[in-house]
Amino acid sequence: MTMFELPELPYAYNALEPVMDEATLHFHHDKHHATYTANLNRALESHPELAEKSIRYLIAHLNLLPEDIRGAVRNNGGGYFNHALFWDMMAPEGSTSFGGPVAGQIEKDFGSFEEFKKKFSAAAVSQFGSGWAWLVWNKDHLEVLSTANQDNPLTEGKKPLLALDVWEHAYYLQYQNRRPDFVEAFFRIINWDYVNELFEDAKKSRKCGAAE
Structure with missing residues (x-):
């Protein structure tokens, strides 16, 4: 039986400080x-x-x-x-920046980066209890949504491009009950290079009719 292995972090444990300790x-x-x-x-x-x-x-x-x-x-x-x-989906602060094909799509589907940020932040902050906020590719456009627990948009046929874990274990040691502060800080460490890779793959698989 093929066993799944715990992947190593793609950076040092302190690389995301001060956003994530x-x-x-x-x-x-x-x-x-x-x-x-x-x-x-x-x-x-x-x-x-x-x-x-x-x-x-x-x-x-x-x-x-x-x-x-x-x-x-x-x-x-x-x-x-x-x-x-x-x-x-995260990288040391300052190592990547918002841009590339997904930036154009965000501006097209949300009007501006600020509007996208508002929607994504609201999805993360308002998620009741444990769950995730997502930016996804849904057939031909971007959407923001949230899921409970460990559910993933793939089960709805949508391709995840960006995710934020809002389970308490993701932030409570550092931010306590200040989830909005954690969500705001997250935007400083988004790996936009990887988000663009996922975006290009999502569009390509849709055109090719590729199955997961």
């Missing part, structure tokens, strides 16, 4: 992401027929999975995949 990254990556990884592998042990399936396939086709592991894959597979995206 070293203690939070250790706790978030080494504990929470590691637990989702272990639980996902445990859930899949009883179904070797799924050994060759990618995590994108599993998340996008939850309704096709065996019922006895569907919930575990939704929660733990979602946690594994969402966090793997999340780490790459």
Whole structure:
């Protein structure tokens, strides 16, 4: 059975400071992401027929999975995949900047970067309890949405381009109950280079009719 592995962070644990401190990254990556990884592998042990399936396939086709592991894959597979995206969607402050094809699409679909930021921030701040805020590509346009727990837009056929984890473990050590401050600070460490890569891939797969 192919086992999913905990990906290493693409930067040092202190590289996102002062926006996200070293203690939070250790706790978030080494504990929470590691637990989702272990639980996902445990859930899949009883179904070797799924050994060759990618995590994108599993998340996008939850309704096709065996019922006895569907919930575990939704929660733990979602946690594994969402966090793997999340780490790459961030970069040290000042290392990337807003621009490229996705910038043009944001201006087209939202009117301006500021309008997009308002919508994305509102989705993150207003998400009740645990969940995520997302920028997604939906067929031919961008959308902002939020999901509960570890759900992912792939299950709705939408392609994630940018995500913000608003579970308390993502920010509470540093920001306590000040989620709006965390959301505002997040915009300083977005990896726009990676967002553009995901945007180009999303458009390409749509044109080619590629399956996940």
